[in-house]
Amino acid sequence: MVYLTRLEHFNAAHRLFNPEWSYEKNEEIFGKCANENWHGHNYELYVTVKGEPNADTGFVFDVKKLSQLIRLHVIEKVDHRNLNIDVDFMKGKMCSTENLARGIWAELKAHLPGEVQLHCIKLYETPRIYVEYFGE
Amino acid sequence: MSKRIAIFRREHFNAAHRLYNEKWDDATNEKVFGKCALPNYHGHNYELEVKVTGKPDKKTGYVMDLKALSELIKREVHERFDHKNLNLDTKEFKKLNPTAENIAIVIYKLLRPHIDKEKDLHIRLYETPRNFVEYPVD
Numbered sequence: 001m002v003y004l005t006r007l008e009h010f011n012a013a014h015r016l017f018n019p020e021w022s023y024e025k026n027e028e029i030f031g032k033c034a035n036e037n038w039h040g041h042n043y044e045l046y047v048t049v050k051g052e053p054n055a056d057t058g059f060v061f062d063v064k065k066l067s068q069l070i071r072l073h074v075i076e077k078v079d080h081r082n083l084n085i086d087v088d089f090m091k092g093k094m095c096s097t098e099n100l101a102r103g104i105w106a107e108l109k110a111h112l113p114g115e116v117q118l119h120c121i122k123l124y125e126t127p128r129i130y131v132e133y134f135g136e
Numbered sequence: 137m138s139k140r141i142a143i144f145r146r147e148h149f150n151a152a153h154r155l156y157n158e159k160w161d162d163a164t165n166e167k168v169f170g171k172c173a174l175p176n177y178h179g180h181n182y183e184l185e186v187k188v189t190g191k192p193d194k195k196t197g198y199v200m201d202l203k204a205l206s207e208l209i210k211r212e213v214h215e216r217f218d219h220k221n222l223n224l225d226t227k228e229f230k231k232l233n234p235t236a237e238n239i240a241i242v243i244y245k246l247l248r249p250h251i252d253k254e255k256d257l258h259i260r261l262y263e264t265p266r267n268f269v270e271y272p273v274d
Contacts, residue, residue: 009264011178011179011180011264012178012179013152013176013177013178013179013221014179032218032219033219035219035220035221035225037152037220037221037224037225038152038177038179038221039150039151039152039179039218039219039220039221040150040151040152040153040177040178040179040180041150041179041180041181042180042181042264042265079171079178080171080172080174080178081174081176081178082152082174082176082177082178085176086174086176126148126150126181127181
């Protein structure tokens with residue numbers, strides 16, 4: 001089994017805000033991340049798939065195809081967007097990095113061909129903050 | 137040999153913005169600024185490098201106390217721009233398009249009055265790891 005990773009990136013605005021809570025409670029829990037006019041990040045997305053290298057190509061998966069799938073199903077939807085407003089797969093969810101990683105997992109899982117398994121979504125919100133999701 | 141030396145302090149802030157010229161219609165804005173003009177904003181992790189150049193003080197050996205420089209940047213830049221929408225939340229960009237170029241110039245103007253006149257100040261601002269600007273240049 002070999003793990004293959006493709007790195008992509010996107011820039012987006014978001015805010016952390018739970019509409020079921022008061023403004024004060026959101027401020028208390030999320031601090032300046034709750035700012036009503038949004039803030040934003042340069043997100044770095046590492047997508048790892050796993051499988052046995054194909055005997056004919058030597059590839060776990062054609063990494064060019066992986067890049068195209070990530071761009072089509074994730075980057076096109078989130079890049080230069082407002083995650084709270086513009087992104088269909090985040091509708092009704094809190095736009096935390098945790099939930100974004102799970103949303104990206106679901107988007108990609110649905111479009112990856114059967115011969116390759118999705119292993120990990122690793123998503124950096126800042127150079128010092130990241131999450132990993134393994135589909136568990 | 138000159139005793140001039142440069143010191144640097146790196147800070148960062150996260151902000152939302154969009155590029156939009158209100159004198160143009162939406163089609164022109166989209167043509168010029170592409171997806172950077174999208175109406176619901178996007179955002180960046182801005183990395184800021186502040187360079188101060190001068191002769192070290194004879195008593196301290198410092199060009200400038202880096203702790204003081206850090207606190208100055210936090211007060212003048214970080215508190216103004218961090219976790220803000222540059223277009224909506226800051227008076228500096230109410231009428232000024234918040235490109236990386238303009239943000240660097242604004243930061244220079246915010247810091248300059250607080251740094252010794254004999255010292256040179258240079259700003260380098262990364263909008264993304266691969267897009268960055270410097271101000272001033274010759």
